[in-house]
Amino acid sequence: MLRFDVFMETRDRHLRFQALREKHLFPFRGEISVQSAGQLPVYCDLIQNLWKQETALDRFRGQHTFQELWYHIVKHAHFSATDSGMALERARAHMEEHYSENVTIEQLARIAEVSPKYFVDLFKKTYGISAMDYLAELRISRAKQMMVQSHAKLRDI
Template structure:
């Protein structure tokens, strides 16, 4: 997968929000069937038994160990044969249309075969428990389980080199992000980025934010910070030289570090090296914080 596509998808999944409207476990008896056009998305996980699913004129065998993601707005028929029953975990969820736009265009598989079945069952059990809870933290626990479920599904989707090809949103943004990477030390103008995407500047900012998840300047600053962090970790360059390397004034780089990381650049370097010397990553409470 192209690095720019991976970056866009990571940002997309970072900001994705979905609300669980129902979660349950069902024991479906033999010779049962149902047809509907749901206005919500749903996950199914088959614990035991087999059945069938017809969607978009294609028939699928529903079998144990598979996690299914069924889209809203499509006609779906589901059933069991006369001599079979199914045990199934399931949930319904909704998300804003804008949040689902890229997800729909990527055409992820209807189902994936799960390697760790107990782990998926545990996620659904957490979700069902949270759904029936009256706790103040109910929505947080529902959302946590939902995100764990989505991450498990995506981990089994087998992203490869062609993932994202043919997706207009990604292909239009690819040259823009490539240009940014090649010109991080320069003053990057929105008008220039808009021309690369063949969009009007006034429309481009909203388009960029919708696809990438932040404004162009926020994205550029984020990339500069990532490079500055790597240089602080891997080199002995002075903070002033690192600031020049990423196209920033020294004081502006320090301000961004304090805003986003809570440390000055020199404080970050000192903390990183202390932690590395101890064989650990950066941990809260180790070293000085200024």
């Protein structure tokens, strides 16, 4: 089991790092199965040994090795449809990419690999808003952005 925090660089008066605690800011949460363990135990042992070292350079190498480990995990990951959080994130990402198209519950349910009824219930329970209301809010938000940032006519937007 791996536990780690992800930090995002923030710039105000000083360079700071803020932990990403919100689910939508980091794409992976929960259990990820990997089809081939391969080098994973070697990476884990090396990270553990480097983390215990006194020198900052060795600890830095441990961080680098962790990134290699993470790359290996993501590259060889098998995402299961049973992970409802990941399934919903895939559907929500599809909505954000294709908001200007005709998006249906059936399409989103296929992307999430669940039944349409279950998708509707799960989306509402998870995000507190229906999928179609979320899509409408997304479209309105993008239209507002376009009105502010472009010189396009309102009817074109």
